[in-house]
Amino acid sequence: MSVLGKEIAGVLAKRRAGGPVVLSVDEVDEILSRLGIPLLGTKAVPVPLRAIRIRFRGTKWLNPNHPEAQGQPLVEVADLPEWVRPGVDQRFPADDAAEALATPDSNEVAGPKARVPFQFEWSPRPGVNGIGSGRNLRGKSTLLNVLMWSLTGRCPKFQNDVRSWIEHVEVDWKMGAEHLRVEFDAVNGTATGQVVSVKTVDSTTRTTVLGRFDGNDFEGVMGTLMMARLRLENIPVWTDTAARVHAWPAYSSSFVVRANQLDPIVGNEQTIGVRMMQMFIGTDWAPVQAAAMTARRGMAAVQAAAQQKAQAAGEAVEVSRRAAENSVRDIQTKIEKLPGDAPDVQAMLDDAIRASDISRKLHRLEAAWIAQTSLAETARQQLKAVKAQVHAKYEDALATRFFHHMRPSVCPRCAAQVTPERQAAEPDKHECSVCSSELNLEALRSDVIVAASVPHDGAAAFAVGLPEQEGSDHEAHLDDVNAAERASAAADDAVSALETEIAKLTGHRNEAVSRLDTGDELLAAAKNRRALELELARAEGALAALTQPADPARVDPTDPVQLAVAEAAEQVLKKWVKDAQDPMLRLISADIEHLTRSFGAENLSDFYLSGAANLALRENGVKQTYSGLTEGEKLRVKIAAAIALIKHGYVGGVGRHPGLLVLDSPSAEEMPEEDLATMVKALQDVAAEAEMQIFVATRNAAPLVELLPEANRVVAEGNSYVW
Structure with a gap:
């Protein structure tokens, strides 16, 4: 109970x-x-987490003109290790946030590289530890990245060349009374190593392997070991479709505040800002509230999905019912449009037989018509040939008579004059008046001019009785023409008779076919009517099924009793957590305002951090929110909020934060040196009160040198590098 x-x-x-x-x-x-909701709250017992030693080594591959490359051996790029080449073959843009190491020459090109081995070791102290340099890009963020790499198991965003330089890492962590060492070899950001427990008994150091990793499983190994040892609970959160559990990556990301990652105000995961705040200062019931909220949202999502499914099913039924009604109406309309007369089957058979008989007769007549048409065409061609022959002979006779009675006055070849004297001398001299050839005397007596050199047969054709022969031949040819015309007319008459008979039979056949088609249409209509009547019966049955009242009882996959318990649990726990948090949130809000103003943002006032991890404030007296601030203001407020939350969580004994905080480049957002000094002093006060370990990496190294003991700082002055 x-x-x-x-x-x-x-x-x-x-x-x-x-x-x-x-x-x-x-x-x-x-x-x-x-439902997975714990029955008891978990008492917050924070376990301090401290880095007590950080050591890493490797090889820098630098341009020969780099200050650190003087006197070092040169190696051609082709001879470098394979994973090193991409980082030295070309320049990659430096990441200001990471502050990875870079050479002064921004225009370096591929060429021989100097091999420069390096090794860095440092034992940070409790309280505030500073990492500074006189210039940017001197290795400050690399040192923090190596530290967090060993803690989270996730390789940070090093610059390409720096990632390939680091070859071995060892970081010793103190969690409460337990000493752990994370050691691994690295090949271009891929870690292979182990986590060991270190115990010293009678001046003898003994190690026990707690976990090994090779590549991607590094993060999983660290999560398993750290969550249990730091007594951190998984953070269940319901997303849009499913429950999601946040664990070590979400927790470890909240240990770091970077100038380029300022949202949300608490932690670095936008969706779990409330849970992160509760991790800082959460009450005993905060984890239980998270579990209850996740369970309730899960059941609500299942219930909503069931309701949507039921609604979709109802809409589908309605759509189907309307479709069934339309189908019934369409079928009824089709039946009404069909003819109502019944077909006369016997008459259809008689018409089919008659059409068949006529078709056979037509086939025979069409064959005869084709033959007769051919004969008529032949007769027409013969008539045309006879007429052409008569015409040709007649034209020949006329041409002969014409040309042989010509009396040319000029030679057709040389245009010489043919004199009347020469023409008159033809009967006497027996010579042609044109060419002077000797004339055929026999033809000459018939008044035909023919040379004596023309063969006898040819001359006789011109000279013998032309008028009489022309008349007899013409009459014979006229007889041939008349005979051909009679034959052609007779053939055309036979063709016309066949065409008339064919047209008559075609009309009889078309009448029979028309009556037959009408009968076929009536038969098809009767067949369609039977098919439509069957289809109508089915459609009416479907419509009747869809119009029956639906069963109002629907199965809800969510147990209403369980849902009621989850809702009541969320209601109760929300009140308990709020009652416990509100007094502390008022104190935390006051501390945030005090710290923010001391960091130089004096225009901000009236801070209030709500239980929903939302910060309300005023800027120059006007209402403002955290998201509406400038980046510089956000940076100051976020650091102040982290400090205040950790401090009050420790003081009140309700926090789960292990007390490790990393501030990377807080002066990147135009923070003056005096404001940074104020921040470092405030961090020292909080670290002393809450027993924290805080790392601050900044280019403004003067406040670190002035305020921090030598053991608590690593500072590279001038153009020097941190490692």
Whole structure:
């Protein structure tokens, strides 16, 4: 019987909405356990986490003109280790936030590189530890990155060349009374090593391997070891679709404040800012509240999904019902449009037989028509040939008569004059008046001019009885033409007779086919009617099924009793956590304001940090929020908030923060040296009161040298490098 179960049972018994739920305390406890909600709050017992030694070594590959390369052996790029080449073959832009090492020459090119071995070792102290340099890009952030690499198991964002330089890392951590050493070899950011427990007994150091890692499992090994030893609980959070558990990566990221990562105000994970704040100063019931909220949201999501599914199903049924109604109407319309007459099957058979008989007759007539058409065409061609022959002979006779009776006056070749004297001498001299050839005397007597040299047969053709022969031949040819015309007309008459008979039979056949088509349409309509009537019956059945009233009882996958318990638990725990946190939040808000103003932001006032991890304030008297501040103001406020939260968590004995805080380049956002000095003093005060270990890396090294003991600082002056 738990206190939480008792309180929840009382809330459920008084519930009005939905009616009271009567459960015993034991039943409530059982449901809470089933939902993964702890029955008891967890007392915050912070375990201090301190870095007591950091050591790393490797090889720098520098340009020969680099100050550190003087006197060092040169190695061609092709002879360098394979993982080193990408970092030295070309310049990569330096990451100001990381402050990785870089050579002074920003225009370096590939070429021989100087091999410069290096080794760095430092034993930080409790309290504030400073890492400073006279210039940027001198290795301050690299030192912090190596420290956090060993703690988180996740390789930071080194510059390419620096990542390839680091070959071995050893970091000793103190967690309460336990001493752990994280040691690993690194090849271009991939770590292979182990975590060992170090114990000293009678001046003898003994080590026990707690975990080994090779590559990507480094982060998992560190998470498993650190969560248990620092007594940190997993942080369950419900996202849009599923529960997600945040663990070591989320916790470890909250140990670092960087100038380029200022949102949210608490930690570095936007979705779990509230949980991070509760880790700093959370009450005993904060982890239980997180579990209850996650369980309730999970069930609410399942319930919402079921409701959406039921709604979608109902909408689908309605759509189907409307579709069924439309289908019934469409089928009925189709049936109404069909003809109502019944087909006469016997008449259709008679028409089919008649159409077939006529088609056979037409086939025979069409064959005869084709043959007769061919004969008619032949007769026409013969008539044309006879007419052409008669015409040709007639034209020949006319041409002969014409040309042989010509009396040329000029020679057709040389254009010489043919004199009348020469023409008159032809009968006497028997010579052609044009060419002077001797004339055929026999043809000459027939008044035909033919040379004596023309063969006898040719001359006779011109000389013998032309008028009489022309008349007899012409009459014979006219007889041939008349005979051909009669034959052609007879053939055309036969073709016309066949065409008339074919047209008559075609009309009879078309009438029979038309009556047959009408019968076919009636048969098809009758067949369609039967098919549509069956389809209509099915559609009406489907419509009847869809229009029946649905069963109002729907199965809800969420147990309403369990949901009521989760909601009541969230309600109770929210109040308990708020009652415990609010007084402390007022004190923390006052400290945030005091520290922020001391850091130089005197225009900010009236700070209030709410339980939702939201910060309200005023800027020059006007209401403002953390997200509305400038980057420089955000940096000051975030550092102040981290300091105040850790301090009050330790003082109040409710914090789970291990007391390790890393501030990377706080002066990057235009923080004057005097404000930085004020910050370092404030950090020293908090570290002394809350037994913290704080690392500050800054380019303004003067406040570190002035305020921190030599053992608590690593400072590279001038152009020197931290390592």
